[in-house]
């Protein structure tokens with residue numbers, strides 16, 4: 001006899017499991033992305049030494065890692081979907097999670113076409129290798145100016161917290177506004193918002209009105225900061241000195 005309490009205990013346990021597993025997958029994805037930055041660095045050194053067959057091997061490795069990373073994303077969706085759709089089976093029957101997971105995964109995989117070649121990280125990898133011998137020239141197949149422009153820009157919009165003046169590499173708790181994508185030190189921006197309910201983004205010239213719920217540490221932010229640090233974004237740092245602007249909101 002399957003009673004209600006038993007069912008909800010199973011449900012709670014599954015919920016915990018689903019949360020743990022999906023955060024494990026997210027951690028794995030973050031690790032994969034970090035290792036891609038390292039691989040790019042190695043590929044650049046090899047390219048300088050004209051070791052093109054080894055660069056070729058790293059290229060394959062990057063694609064494989066991106067594929068794995070996209071499978072991880074799918075699995076974390078699958079876990080959530082299986083948990084959401086869980087129903088306690090009839091008496092004397094056992095739920096075969098393997099079967100359910102597999103069928104969910106295959107269904108998602110067929111809906112979700114993963115093309116690692118079109119991942120921005122793969123593009124970045126190709127670009128760093130290409131720039132070793134062809135800096136300033138567009139990559140083959142990407143001669144249009146606008147593509148080159150957006151791709152060479154980092155994802156980080158401002159390299160300095162407008163409130164504390166700290167470089168984003170040195171922020172203790174970086175957060176980002178979901179609307180304008182500007183980055184701040186968490187304590188400083190929270191303080192700034194409590195003082196003024198209609199607070200505008202403190203980055204000079206940014207018209208966005210901030211909302212507490214939309215200023216968050218999104219999962220990509222710390223990864224993007226790490227990536228920028230690993231790339232050694234010196235140009236951005238130099239440019240940042242010129243851009244220095246006091247965001248006076250009043």
Ligand SMILES: [Zn+2]
Nearest residue numbers: 180182201206
């Ligand atoms: Zn802004």
